[in-house]
Amino acid sequence: MPYPRLAFACSVLCLLASVVLVTARAPAHAEERQRGAVATVEGRALTQADLTAFWFERYPQEYARTLGALLDERIAIAEAHREGVRVPRAALDKAVQEEVAARRKQLQRIYGEALDLESEVRRAYGFDLATWQRSVLAPRMHAQMLLNRVIRWDTRKRPRVQARVIVLSSAATAQAVRRKLSAGADFSLTALKNSVDPSGKRGGVLPGIGRGDLAFPGVEAQLFAAKPGALVGPLEVRVEGKVQWQIYKVIRLVPAWTGGLGERWQQLEDDLAARPLDPAEFQRWQVRTRRDKGVLLFRPDGRPWTPPAVR
Numbered sequence: 340m341p342y343p344r345l346a347f348a349c350s351v352l353c354l355l356a357s358v359v360l361v362t363a364r365a366p367a368h369a370e371e372r373q374r375g376a377v378a379t380v381e382g383r384a385l386t387q388a389d390l391t392a393f394w395f396e397r398y399p400q401e402y403a404r405t406l407g408a409l410l411d412e413r414i415a416i417a418e419a420h421r422e423g424v425r426v427p428r429a430a431l432d433k434a435v436q437e438e439v440a441a442r443r444k445q446l447q448r449i450y451g452e453a454l455d456l457e458s459e460v461r462r463a464y465g466f467d468l469a470t471w472q473r474s475v476l477a478p479r480m481h482a483q484m485l486l487n488r489v490i491r492w493d494t495r496k497r498p499r500v501q502a503r504v505i506v507l508s509s510a511a512t513a514q515a516v517r518r519k520l521s522a523g524a525d526f527s528l529t530a531l532k533n534s535v536d537p538s539g540k541r542g543g544v545l546p547g548i549g550r551g552d553l554a555f556p557g558v559e560a561q562l563f564a565a566k567p568g569a570l571v572g573p574l575e576v577r578v579e580g581k582v583q584w585q586i587y588k589v590i591r592l593v594p595a596w597t598g599g600l601g602e603r604w605q606q607l608e609d610d611l612a613a614r615p616l617d618p619a620e621f622q623r624w625q626v627r628t629r630r631d632k633g634v635l636l637f638r639p640d641g642r643p644w645t646p647p648a649v650r
Contacts, residue, residue, distance in 0.1 A: 392639045403646035406636065407625075414628055415486040423600050424492055426484045427608070434484060435477050439468075487616045490624045492600060492607055497550045500562045501590040502571075503543035505529060506536035506583050513573035513584035520570055526588045535583070546619035547593060552627050558585070565589045 376384035395402045419425070443456045460471045503526055507513040516533055520526060527542030538545055553559040561571050565587075572586035596603055628634075638644040 388639065395639050399647050406646070410629070410634060411486060411625060412482050414632065415482075415489045418489045418493070419485055422489070422492060424485065424488050426481055426488065430608070431477065431481055431484060434480050435472055438476060438480060439472065487611060488607065490616060490621060491611055492603075493624060494547070494549055494620060495596045495603075495607070495610065498563070498595045499547035499549045499593040501547055501593060502545055502562060503527065503530060503588045503590065504536065504538060504545055505534045505543055505586045506539070507533065507573070507586070508535050508583060510573070510575070510584055513586060517570070517573055517586055520586065520588075543588070546617070546623065549623070551631070552623045554626075554630065562587060562589060563592070567591045 375387040377387055377390050378385045439456070446454050446456055446459065457468045460466070460468050464471055464475065466474075505516060505526070507516060512533070516529060520529060527544075530539045530543030533539070534543060536543075548559065548562065550559070550563070555574075555576050558574050558576060561574070565571050567589055569589050570586065571589065573584040574586075575582060575584055577583075596606075600607070636644045636646060
């Protein structure tokens with residue numbers, strides 16, 4: 340099971356661990372600790388606020404990525420508690436062992452016998468491999484696995500529509516393309532040739548659209564009302580301040596899972612094993628939940644903030 344954000348999270352945690360170790364080796368000053376100091380330089384405290392402001396100004400994308408990970412984790416924990424989602428112990432233990440094995444192979448491939456995982460863990464964290472697995476790696480992977488299960492359960496308990504799309508930049512072009520499609524032109528080839536959306540390279544294929552996923556309720560309503568094989572559009576929408584025209588072809592409607600999680604638990608595990616969470620599914624959940632929950636982001640100085648695009 341892939342964990343695309345583990346490498347970044349590991350680098351951040353190693354940085355923070357280094358800060359903690361530097362602070363721990365300095366003389367203990369109760370006053371600095373009370374003021375939220377993370378280090379002292381020539382008797383002057385560097386505070387958590389200093390660290391946050393520095394991180395925000397110098398590394399805005401990393402700051403945005405980490406803040407996003409924190410938001411996702413807190414939302415997932417709340418949803419898991421509400422829905423009764425959990426991570427089976429056996430699945431967590433297996434994932435941890437696989438991750439340890441993968442990291443060993445990675446070190447051997449890059450450094451040969453010069454480095455081993457045990458010594459690297461001790462250098463970065465100051466304790467042995469077993470303690471690191473238990474206190475660092477397992478909690479981190481548990482959070483990711485819980486998030487995966489929350490997202491997939493959320494996806495499956497809502498009806499979805501499978502569709503393709505062609506996105507065009509002018510009304511005239513959209514009408515011309517619609518006429519060609521109505522006359523029998525192949526949708527995938529037309530999307531590949533004409534669509535200005537990245538999905539055009541895949542013939543307009545979209546991840547499943549669940550109820551509530553789209554920021555445009557009118558578009559969503561028309562898609563769910565259409566029959567398989569039907570064309571929908573051109574529909575005029577405004578995305579990030581720009582007007583575009585969208586033409587959809589509905590492939591099929593997928594009914595929601597019925598019943599509670601208790602009776603669907605093994606099906607959820609099997610579903611994730613057969614098709615691990617993909618980035619598009621995660622992004623739809625992330626956008627919709629933040630919109631529905633009214634998430635607002637702020638700069639360290641308290642002003643509202645729109646983060647940069649995270650790569």
